[in-house]
Amino acid sequence: MKILYSPASPYSAKVRMAAHYCGFDCESVPTDTNADPHLLIDSNPLGKIPTLIDDNGRAIYDSRAIMQYLDRLSGRNLFPRNADKRTEAELLEALCDGTTDCLLAIVYERRFRPEDKVHAPWIDRQWSKVERSLDMLNDNLPRTAKKLHGGHFALAGLLGYLALRFEGQWERGRPKLKNWPTKFAKFFPEHDQLKPQG
Ligand SMILES: N[C@@H](CCC(=O)N[C@@H](CS)C(=O)NCC(=O)O)C(=O)O
Numbered sequence: 001m002k003i004l005y006s007p008a009s010p011y012s013a014k015v016r017m018a019a020h021y022c023g024f025d026c027e028s029v030p031t032d033t034n035a036d037p038h039l040l041i042d043s044n045p046l047g048k049i050p051t052l053i054d055d056n057g058r059a060i061y062d063s064r065a066i067m068q069y070l071d072r073l074s075g076r077n078l079f080p081r082n083a084d085k086r087t088e089a090e091l092l093e094a095l096c097d098g099t100t101d102c103l104l105a106i107v108y109e110r111r112f113r114p115e116d117k118v119h120a121p122w123i124d125r126q127w128s129k130v131e132r133s134l135d136m137l138n139d140n141l142p143r144t145a146k147k148l149h150g151g152h153f154a155l156a157g158l159l160g161y162l163a164l165r166f167e168g169q170w171e172r173g174r175p176k177l178k179n180w181p182t183k184f185a186k187f188f189p190e191h192d193q194l195k196p197q198g
Contacts, residue, residue, distance in 0.1 A: 003026045015070070021077075
């Protein structure tokens with residue numbers, strides 16, 4: 001299996017961590033989405049990472065479809081079997097990914113628009129979603145122990161991206177959330193190596 005990824009990508013970090021946790025030996029292929037490389041575009045018309053290419057050459061995207069694929073392939077090792085707990089894990093993943101979407105919208109607004117066209121109210125609107133979501137996460141952190149699930153990896157992707165691109169802008173008043181990666185790394189030592197990095 002191959003995973004097309006980039007080191008800074010939070011969704012890529014999530015699926016690479018999850019694949020490792022499930023015991024899959026995936027080849028990670030560094031991919032520059034801005035260059036529209038053939039392998040990416042021919043596999044995923046959206047031109048987004050992560051994109052997983054399985055051993056039969058089938059492309060799987062986006063990151064949530066990849067997580068469900070890994071769960072099935074691993075014999076249901078990535079999400080709880082209990083229906084209620086599974087819903088809880090999937091909701092945590094949805095909240096973390098949704099928050100990451102807002103952060104990415106902010107980064108792209110600043111990166112891809114000419115400076116005089118950057119629309120501050122749009123950035124503020126995205127940031128207010130981020131703030132609400134981080135408060136909710138700080139007050140409702142998942143139980144974190146040896147048995148992990150997809151929600152934990154989504155949270156690790158989100159917090160890694162915040163540390164990378166928004167350092168000093170979100171931590172105040174959220175000590176539990178800020179300290180969570182250290183706790184998580186005790187149960188998942190590969191965190192430091194696989195988290196989003198610049
Ligand atoms: N919903 C998608 C989002 C993926 C995504 O937006 N990835 C970014 C990198 S972190 C990307 O590929 N951006 C390039 C682009 O949108 O053209 C997922 O969960 O996989």
